[in-house]
Amino acid sequence: EAGVVQSPRYKIIEKKQPVAFWCNPISGHNTLYWYRQNLGQGPELLIRYENEEAVDDSQLPKDRFSAERLKGVDSTLKIQPAELGDSAVYLCASSLEGRAGNYGYTFGSGTRLTVV
Amino acid sequence: QKEVEQNSGPLSVPEGAIASLNCTYSDRGSQSFFWYRQYSGKSPELIMFIYSNGDKEDGRFTAQLNKASQYVSLLIRDSQPSDSATYLCAVNLEYGNKLVFGAGTILRVKS
Numbered sequence: 001e002a003g004v005v006q007s008p009r010y011k012i013i014e015k016k017q018p019v020a021f022w023c024n025p026i027s028g029h030n031t032l033y034w035y036r037q038n039l040g041q042g043p044e045l046l047i048r049y050e051n052e053e054a055v056d057d058s059q060l061p062k063d064r065f066s067a068e069r070l071k072g073v074d075s076t077l078k079i080q081p082a083e084l085g086d087s088a089v090y091l092c093a094s095s096l097e098g099r100a101g102n103y104g105y106t107f108g109s110g111t112r113l114t115v116v
Numbered sequence: 117q118k119e120v121e122q123n124s125g126p127l128s129v130p131e132g133a134i135a136s137l138n139c140t141y142s143d144r145g146s147q148s149f150f151w152y153r154q155y156s157g158k159s160p161e162l163i164m165f166i167y168s169n170g171d172k173e174d175g176r177f178t179a180q181l182n183k184a185s186q187y188v189s190l191l192i193r194d195s196q197p198s199d200s201a202t203y204l205c206a207v208n209l210e211y212g213n214k215l216v217f218g219a220g221t222i223l224r225v226k227s
Binding site for chain 1: 120124147148150152158159160161162165204206208213214215216217218219220
């Protein structure tokens, strides 16, 4: 079974430029999460999807961040425009619907963003 | 107060010793608790989860939970240099189907 797939693996952009990250969850996993991990910190939730619906986006900086999950499978996280403080690792994770509390979830390899 | 707190370390132990990693949480209604291992430059990897008070053992790893004290720990027996990593404690909050992570404890096992 393929795990959570993310791309790109690394991205370097200049500030004020747009950037997008892509995630393909484990097959059959209805719940998809985007986390951001700053250096030396734990992952922090940005948004959680149940199928196509964003059910928890309270931590997503909506002035510059957007996300979508069309057809309830793949998801894209976008930043426009990027700021220096957005430099971090962006992690995608997935779980069976309602089962994160039972089994945790699996992370993808992450996208390391550097804004210069 | 942060929802999940860990000592950032680094915690240094000699090879073969027991490493003890600790975590406290603020949401008294939390029901499940997880330990993830994260090697430098890699994504977090789930190694243990625990729901009930007491101990849960898996190979060299033992997770311990005390809900009354809102405390969870991870013991690593016979520590190996390959155990050197950051260990993240995560809690499933009562009110949401999501995990909240601590900042992690850096473990260094010296050969």
